[in-house]
Amino acid sequence: MTVLLKRAGVGGAHPIWLRSRTRGVCGGGAMKTEGGAQAPPFAGREQSLIEDARRSAAVLAGLSGSSRARDGLVFEQKDGRVTINVLFTGKIFETFEAKLLHVESRPGRKSKNGATDLEFFMKCEVHSSDLDVFVNSLKRVVDDVRSVPEEKVPWFPRQIKDLDRCNMLITKFDPDMDQDHPGHSDPEYRKRRAFISELAFTGEPLPTVEYTAEEVSTWRHVYRQLRGIYPGLACRQFLDGLQQLEEEAGYGEDRIPQLREVSAFLKGKTGFQLRPVAGLLSARDFLCSLAFRVFQCTQYIRHSSAPMHSPEPDCCHELLGHIPMLADKEFAQFSQEIGLASLGASDEDIEKLSTLYWFTVEFGLCKQNGAVKAYGAGLLSSYGELVYALSNEPEYKPFNPEEMATQPYQDQTYQPVYFVSESFEDAKTKMRRYSATIKRPFAVRYDPFTCSVEVLDQPGKIQDSLSRLRGDLKTLQSALEKFS
Incomplete structure (x- = not known):
């Protein structure tokens, strides 16, 4: 009692x-x-x-x-x-x-x-x-x-439809608010950006954007410049994903891909799907979307006067930086586990998880074939920082979630420190250990059949999950026996 x-x-x-x-x-x-x-x-x-x-x-x-x-x-x-x-x-x-x-x-x-x-x-x-x-x-x-103390757990979505409530925008980098934004003094750009942002609120799942010739020209410049340096600096998973996108999802320098076709491509590869968003989301709302294998994606593009830099996420950052990596199953699982760890977490833990996300999904480096390669979207969508990060200038540190969670970072200039993982599997293992230290009165499990999150807070629920897992293990065991 x-x-x-x-x-x-x-x-x-x-x-x-x-x-x-x-x-x-x-x-x-x-x-x-x-x-x-x-x-x-x-x-x-x-x-x-x-x-x-x-x-x-x-x-x-x-x-x-x-x-x-x-x-x-x-x-x-x-x-x-x-x-x-x-x-x-x-x-x-x-x-x-x-x-x-x-x-x-x-x-x-x-x-x-x-x-x-x-x-x-x-x-x-x-x-x-x-x-x-x-x-x-x-x-x-x-x-x-x-x-026992009465524990107050922050609200979090239990079903994918609950993501409709996860829409808190951070406006400090908007061109209307940020005087350093390249488009701040351009009223036509600000009007156009606001129009595209409003499409995220129309109720249409993935609205189509008719991009202007100037916007396509900006995309072409970014695509051409980055595509030329990717082979020597980007990780293998990114290069594989980008090649598949070019072959199957219409990626190329002469056309900005539409979210609808890119989302369909991702859904078939890793189960991730895209959701339109009007700007930079709060850390809690963005991370919880990852738990459902949903990536919140902007559709507006950076200002033409600064094609190689954007102070806020735009379609160049999303489509070139994030999407090729989300087409990799192992990396998609890594991203989702960060999202699952955020559900019901305290504000302090959300801040740490968002910092971990920053130094991995946004600005992460990894070792491949004896060389350091980039997998972070912030690097892979920025020509200048991608070259800088793989030069001899910044400091490299080994992948350590406990240290990364409290490492100060820069959102106005290049990072002075980058963390290098041995492999995605190694990073995923260490992230799971770190996630286990987050204090919550329950565990969570994602159910891909219902696109919902199960809260494991009673022995009976855990037993049900184990029963389903036993069924999967029996299927795998039966498959192995066919080869023996």
């Missing part, structure tokens, strides 16, 4: 964990009720040892009276087990004027004799001066009483 106590007149919450001694089957299985079930008032409020003793005696008297013969009970018996429907008044709660706000039951931990205990979660209010005696009275009738 878990009790959440609020001291009247104090306002503090006092959660207590209680495990019932009673085992059996209650009518209807799990019990759940809410409301204001309040005991009759108890005269007097002055506390003394005598009053405490009287109250304890009253509680004990009620308990002894409840253990008499079961005359008048209506029950059904089958195979030695009894199912009864019971309506009762809790003497302890009545004596202490405790207001019962919520109660529910669930199967508890296994006891020493192998039976399953019944655990209760209860939320009630009791006067602050009665708290200690109230708890001591509860200890007389249950196996386990312990205080």
Whole structure:
């Protein structure tokens, strides 16, 4: 039994964990009720040892009276087990004027004799001066009483449709707000950018943008310049993904790809899909989208006066930097696991995870065939920083999530420090270890069949997940046996 106590007149919450001694089957299985079930008032409020003793005696008297013969009970018996429907008044709660706000039951931990205990979660209010005696009275009738903090978990999406609520934009880099933005002094560019951004709110899943000749010219310049240096600086996974995009999704220097066709390509490769967004999202909203294998993608393009640089994410950054990497299954899994780790995380942990994302997905380097290569989208969409990052100027550090999570970074100039992973598999393993240190009262698992997140906070849910995993393992075992 878990009790959440609020001291009247104090306002503090006092959660207590209680495990019932009673085992059996209650009518209807799990019990759940809410409301204001309040005991009759108890005269007097002055506390003394005598009053405490009287109250304890009253509680004990009620308990002894409840253990008499079961005359008048209506029950059904089958195979030695009894199912009864019971309506009762809790003497302890009545004596202490405790207001019962919520109660529910669930199967508890296994006891020493192998039976399953019944655990209760209860939320009630009791006067602050009665708290200690109230708890001591509860200890007389249950196996386990312990205080636990009431954990407040930030809201997070459980289904892919919940991403409609994850739309908090960070506007500090918008051309309307940022005076250093190349398009700040160009009213026509700002108007055009606002028009394309508004398409993300039309309700159409992936709107088509009719790009102007000037916009295509900017794309062509960026594509041509970066495509020429990719072979010597980009990682193998990126080069493979870009080649597939050129062959299957219409990538090329003379046309800006539409999100609809790129999303269909990604869906078939790694299960990722694109979602239009009007600008830079908050870290929490962006990361939680990754948990559902959804990548929030802008559609406007950088200003033509600075084609090799953009202070905010644009379609050049998304389509050239991110998409080729998301076509790789191992990297897609790595990205999703960062997203899953963010669900329900504290603001402090979100800040650390977003910093990890910055030094990996945005500005990550890796070793391949004895050389350092780039896989971060911020590098692969910026000619200047890509060349700089793979020169002798910056400092390289080994991939270490604990250090990376607190490493200061630059969003106005090139990074002074880059982290180099041995491989994506090594990075994924270390990220999983780091994610396990994030304090949450549950674990999460993504269900690709329903595009939803399962919250694993009860033994039964974990057992169900293990059962499905056993089925997958049997399929793999059967496949291996065909080769033996």
